[in-house]
Amino acid sequence: MIGYVSRVFFHTLASSRALQHLASRYGMRSPTSFARRFIAGETIDDAIAAARRIEAAGLTETLDLLGESVGTMAEADTATRTYLSMFDRIAAAGIGRNISLKLTQLGLTIDRATCVDNLRRILDAAGPRDFFVRVDMENSPYTQVTLDVFETIWQQGYRNAGIVLQAYLKRTAADVARMNTLGARVRLVKGAYQEPKTIAFHRKADVDAAFIQVMQQLLDHGNQPAIATHDPDMIDATRKYAAARGVPPARYEFQMLYGIRRDLQADLRNRGHGVRVYVPFGGEWFPYFMRRLGERPANIGFVIRGLLGERRTQTAH
Numbered sequence: 001m002i003g004y005v006s007r008v009f010f011h012t013l014a015s016s017r018a019l020q021h022l023a024s025r026y027g028m029r030s031p032t033s034f035a036r037r038f039i040a041g042e043t044i045d046d047a048i049a050a051a052r053r054i055e056a057a058g059l060t061e062t063l064d065l066l067g068e069s070v071g072t073m074a075e076a077d078t079a080t081r082t083y084l085s086m087f088d089r090i091a092a093a094g095i096g097r098n099i100s101l102k103l104t105q106l107g108l109t110i111d112r113a114t115c116v117d118n119l120r121r122i123l124d125a126a127g128p129r130d131f132f133v134r135v136d137m138e139n140s141p142y143t144q145v146t147l148d149v150f151e152t153i154w155q156q157g158y159r160n161a162g163i164v165l166q167a168y169l170k171r172t173a174a175d176v177a178r179m180n181t182l183g184a185r186v187r188l189v190k191g192a193y194q195e196p197k198t199i200a201f202h203r204k205a206d207v208d209a210a211f212i213q214v215m216q217q218l219l220d221h222g223n224q225p226a227i228a229t230h231d232p233d234m235i236d237a238t239r240k241y242a243a244a245r246g247v248p249p250a251r252y253e254f255q256m257l258y259g260i261r262r263d264l265q266a267d268l269r270n271r272g273h274g275v276r277v278y279v280p281f282g283g284e285w286f287p288y289f290m291r292r293l294g295e296r297p298a299n300i301g302f303v304i305r306g307l308l309g310e311r312r313t314q315t316a317h
């Protein structure tokens, strides 16, 4: 319940222009600025540098160009082109070929057909170069249409794409069965948005129970599922279930967000598990950053310390 209230609070703050202005002024200015805890930086070079550090630690990564709900087709086209150019940069850098994107970034809220075209442009470029493209899941107005778009491209034969399902949505038990029937690769998350009680579980115990149920369906019937969580109980439950069912670590992976629970990431790697880190970067980092604060209000402490530090540094110069 507290988690839900804090999420509502931070989602409301996320729409504050004054706060956005303040944050964008101080959040990313230097490598130690407070937003850097969760975001690799504003440029692809920053993301590649982060990926190199992650790979040096024996982990893998997926790069996400931050941005959601673009307002015009021109912006959707720009995001698409940026993703296309990322492929060249990632290939040249020799880092892992795995990206994540959001359909509203490709124009879903403006024109679905163009969004599908943009996604196809990305998948067409990704396929021959062996890139994997994960379609992130956004808030509930987009759940069905995101699944529909994913199924459209799946039926058209694209296999270098995967989808995300959110355990907090009551519909997910049915959606995971459908994705398993298709043979699609699913990333399972708890869910990061503020959703009404009619369609989503609010109590942590209910979300956790749903997460475990879907995780089991994925380990039993899924294709290379990604179990994306920092919750030690969910991780333990996954490892135990996999061991009991004889599912080897090579058939699934754990995923975590950049900057969160690096201790757990290392621990899982040491135990022989694949761990992929989600590396967000780009100029449009504010909504993503606010979702991370909403998940853990304690994070506000380091933001305030960071802000005070930044302002002091600025005054001193």
Ligand SMILES: Cc1cc2nc3c(=O)[nH]c(=O)nc-3n(C[C@H](O)[C@H](O)[C@H](O)COP(=O)(O)OP(=O)(O)OC[C@H]3O[C@@H](n4cnc5c(N)ncnc54)[C@H](O)[C@@H]3O)c2cc1C
Binding pocket: 135, 136, 137, 138, 164, 166, 189, 190, 191, 192, 193, 228, 229, 230, 231, 232, 255, 256, 257, 260, 261, 277, 278, 291, 292, 293, 295, 296, 299
């Ligand atoms: C790789 C990846 C991709 C994701 N993609 C999506 C997506 O497409 N759509 C979507 O809706 N959500 C996505 N999420 C977010 C997800 O839905 C959750 O909001 C987020 O992972 C927090 O839930 P949790 O499973 O870690 O469990 P929680 O119960 O929220 O947290 C468990 C523990 O993890 C740590 N922790 C969790 N969050 C934070 C934080 N922000 N800061 C510091 N510590 C924290 C704390 O120690 C906490 O006690 C993604 C998450 C991951 C890891």
